Amino acid sequence: MTDAAAELAIDVRGLVKRYGGRAVVDQVSLRLARGRVCGFLGPNGSGKTTTIRMLCGLLTPDEGEGTCLGLDMRREAAAIKRQVGYMTQRFGLYDDLSIRENLDFVARLFELPQRRVQVDAALDRLGLASRQQQLAGTLSGGWKQRLALAAALLHRPRLLLLDEPTAGVDPKARREFWDEIHRLAHEGMTVLVSTHYMDEAARCDELVYIAYGQVLAQGSAAQVLATAGATDLEDAFVRLVARAKDNFA
Numbered sequence: 001m002t003d004a005a006a007e008l009a010i011d012v013r014g015l016v017k018r019y020g021g022r023a024v025v026d027q028v029s030l031r032l033a034r035g036r037v038c039g040f041l042g043p044n045g046s047g048k049t050t051t052i053r054m055l056c057g058l059l060t061p062d063e064g065e066g067t068c069l070g071l072d073m074r075r076e077a078a079a080i081k082r083q084v085g086y087m088t089q090r091f092g093l094y095d096d097l098s099i100r101e102n103l104d105f106v107a108r109l110f111e112l113p114q115r116r117v118q119v120d121a122a123l124d125r126l127g128l129a130s131r132q133q134q135l136a137g138t139l140s141g142g143w144k145q146r147l148a149l150a151a152a153l154l155h156r157p158r159l160l161l162l163d164e165p166t167a168g169v170d171p172k173a174r175r176e177f178w179d180e181i182h183r184l185a186h187e188g189m190t191v192l193v194s195t196h197y198m199d200e201a202a203r204c205d206e207l208v209y210i211a212y213g214q215v216l217a218q219g220s221a222a223q224v225l226a227t228a229g230a231t232d233l234e235d236a237f238v239r240l241v242a243r244a245k246d247n248f249a
């Protein structure tokens with residue numbers, strides 16, 4: 001592996017995933033350097049979740065190749081899964097377990113050593129310690145997201161894939177969530193995060209816009225604005241998707 005490749009947390013080319021003969025992800029290529037926060041934007045059904053699930057080793061692409069964290073996405077999917085933190089769109093933890101019990105359960109799944117120490121560290125990091133006995137099902141949306149993030153971080157992944165992590169979460173909790181994302185990136189974590197919120201897109205180092213399974217624009221906010229000929233990120237979204245509709249629909 002070259003030094004340049006080693007610096008890339010995600011380096012994939014030509015990813016295709018078909019359902020019923022239809023390519024819902026169609027020749028997607030992504031490169032993301034380590035320690036960067038990348039926003040993944042696109043209309044509903046544009047292929048974001050499917051792409052994320054291929055990147056974390058949960059779905060096998062029909063075509064395409066590449067690496068995540070330097071590991072081959074086809075041959076080393078199991079190793080990728082162990083080093084990637086994935087937060088799904090829907091709260092995936094157990095409502096009838098407490099915060100601590102949920103984290104302990106995840107720690108068992110990953111067969112983490114020193115479970116208690118690791119769970120304590122996760123509780124502290126996300127400010128969950130004082131609520132650790134509360135049942136997950138009784139938490140507000142913001143606290144549930146925080147618990148889900150703690151669970152996704154428990155095995156100390158190097159790449160974090162977040163699928164609309166703040167959908168339905170109030171502005172204060174969203175801001176706190178993003179502060180944590182930036183703290184993690186500062187510590188070297190790479191983050192790919194799908195979102196429909198343009199204020200969140202503005203907090204990313206890089207952006208990828210996707211529609212109809214195809215990447216429409218990629219780069220810094222300035223680069224995306226230039227590609228779209230737009231004045232702001234929402235305008236860019238509308239213009240790029242309208243252009244894509246003419247080309248692909």
Ligand SMILES: Nc1ncnc2c1ncn2[C@@H]1O[C@H](COP(=O)(O)OP(=O)(O)OP(=O)(O)O)[C@@H](O)[C@H]1O
Pocket residue numbers: 019024042043044045046047048049050051
């Ligand atoms: N298992 C599946 N079987 C058939 N079609 C699927 C499957 N998973 C996803 N799709 C279809 O693939 C397309 C892309 O879905 P995907 O969930 O990746 O989009 P998305 O960009 O994440 O959407 P959203 O913003 O609504 O979450 C959609 O048309 C969806 O219906």
